[in-house]
Amino acid sequence: MFGGFPFHEFMSGHQTHGGSDSPNEVENDRFYELLGVDKTISCAEIKKKYRVLAKTKHPDKGGDPKLFAELTHAAEILSDPDKRKVYDKYGENGINQGRSAHDHEPQDLFDLLSGRAQRGRPQGERKSPDTTHKLSVTLSELYHGVTKNLSINRNRVCIECKGQGGSKVNICSECKGRGNVTKLIQLGPGMYTQSSGPCDECRGMGKSIDPRYKCKKCKGARVFTEKKIIEVLVDKGCPNHHKYVFYGESDEEPEMRPGDFIVIIIEEEHPVFKRKNADLAMEYTISLKEALTGYKIKIDHLDGVKIVEGAIGDIVKPGDIRTIEELGMPLMKTPYKFGNLFIHLDVEFPLPQSLPASTVEGLITALPGDESMAPSDGALKTIPYDKAHITENSTAIHSDYKEDDEEDPRLAGGARRVQCSGTIF
Numbered sequence: 001m002f003g004g005f006p007f008h009e010f011m012s013g014h015q016t017h018g019g020s021d022s023p024n025e026v027e028n029d030r031f032y033e034l035l036g037v038d039k040t041i042s043c044a045e046i047k048k049k050y051r052v053l054a055k056t057k058h059p060d061k062g063g064d065p066k067l068f069a070e071l072t073h074a075a076e077i078l079s080d081p082d083k084r085k086v087y088d089k090y091g092e093n094g095i096n097q098g099r100s101a102h103d104h105e106p107q108d109l110f111d112l113l114s115g116r117a118q119r120g121r122p123q124g125e126r127k128s129p130d131t132t133h134k135l136s137v138t139l140s141e142l143y144h145g146v147t148k149n150l151s152i153n154r155n156r157v158c159i160e161c162k163g164q165g166g167s168k169v170n171i172c173s174e175c176k177g178r179g180n181v182t183k184l185i186q187l188g189p190g191m192y193t194q195s196s197g198p199c200d201e202c203r204g205m206g207k208s209i210d211p212r213y214k215c216k217k218c219k220g221a222r223v224f225t226e227k228k229i230i231e232v233l234v235d236k237g238c239p240n241h242h243k244y245v246f247y248g249e250s251d252e253e254p255e256m257r258p259g260d261f262i263v264i265i266i267e268e269e270h271p272v273f274k275r276k277n278a279d280l281a282m283e284y285t286i287s288l289k290e291a292l293t294g295y296k297i298k299i300d301h302l303d304g305v306k307i308v309e310g311a312i313g314d315i316v317k318p319g320d321i322r323t324i325e326e327l328g329m330p331l332m333k334t335p336y337k338f339g340n341l342f343i344h345l346d347v348e349f350p351l352p353q354s355l356p357a358s359t360v361e362g363l364i365t366a367l368p369g370d371e372s373m374a375p376s377d378g379a380l381k382t383i384p385y386d387k388a389h390i391t392e393n394s395t396a397i398h399s400d401y402k403e404d405d406e407e408d409p410r411l412a413g414g415a416r417r418v419q420c421s422g423t424i425f
């Protein structure tokens with residue numbers, strides 16, 4: 001248990017990458033030059049080129065982080081048809097101004113590598129509901145990054161009838177094309193109430209399909225179910241509850257912009273490590289000897305076995321925390337940087353009566369302190385505490401209260417026991 005480990009005190013703020021590029025005079029060659037591509041290249045080819053460049057220019061591969069951030073930005077703009085148009089026309093100035101106007105910020109630096117880049121989408125249309133999916137991922141997978149394939153069933157607008165449901169579509173006779181009907185609902189004998197709701201006949205569409213001309217593919221449903229594999233590229237250092245948005249991958253409905261398919265990352269509990277942002281924490285118990293003379297800890301780390309040592313001269317008290325820099329999680333936006341690892345140390349003391357007299361004598365001379373405090377015969381001696389040592393108050397009338405106590409669920413069982421062992425009274 002991490003009881004009371006003040007994790008928050010040791011946590012620094014989450015770092016974000018500062019990829020702000022200063023507006024230049026209007027010129028629109030630099031991004032193409034950075035990526036080493038011709039201006040006629042297709043948006044899809046830009047992504048491919050970026051993947052190739054990432055293999056050598058990524059900071060993990062020894063590339064310059066600043067240059068790589070620029071490459072990523074250039075690829076992000078040029079692989080998006082809408083943003084590319086703005087760049088070609090107005091250069092970086094246009095991008096910097098336009099970006100805040102209607103585009104959202106990329107989810108992270110690696111959206112492009114995973115094909116998650118924002119698609120241009122029309123504004124102001126009605127949108128079908130978003131779909132969310134929780135994806136459980138281990139801490140190790142979050143450390144290394146992982147690709148997960150999700151098989152989803154989603155509705156697509158029927159291509160055969162273009163979402164009409166058939167080749168002959170009439171105005172619904174039930175609702176006269178309004179899509180809504182007013183119904184009288186009987187509440188009881190002689191009691192009615194009016195309610196307005198979607199027409200059952202046309203399912204609120206206002207149109208009905210002549211059964212003889214019903215679409216063969218969708219059987220008049222206007223949509224059909226399609227199986228699709230969604231590839232989720234979970235980034236190194238991806239935080240718990242991070243959302244990966246797949247634009248337009250939710251169910252399609254006729255005359256509506258499709259909603260988004262949203263994958264929410266759920267971090268599984270790890271047997272050793274607790275995680276907070278990019279930092280990790282673990283508990284470890286060392287012996288009293290190690291606490292005084294030095295300790296070595298073998299950590300079964302997410303990145304393989306690590307041996308860490310206490311600093312020379314370090315003395316550990318039970319509950320002390322030691323930090324090992326950069327042994328935490330990678331930072332999602334800059335995965336070549338790492339958070340820290342905190343080790344919450346407990347010290348196991350020798351059992352009572354387990355030290356031979358010679359050892360005790362050795363300790364008396366070895367350890368600092370007043371030697372006159374050494375045990376002597378005839379003095380009052382302490383004994384290990386037991387609950388039975390508590391003296392009952394003989395003057396209080398407590399038999400009635402005792403019964404009440406036992407009936408009160410707030411005082412029953414565990415809570416009371418914890419109170420006794422923790423604070424004595």
Ligand SMILES: [Zn+2]
Nearest residue numbers: 172175199202
């Ligand atoms: Zn109708």
Ligand SMILES: [Zn+2]
Nearest residue numbers: 158161215218
């Ligand atoms: Zn159809």
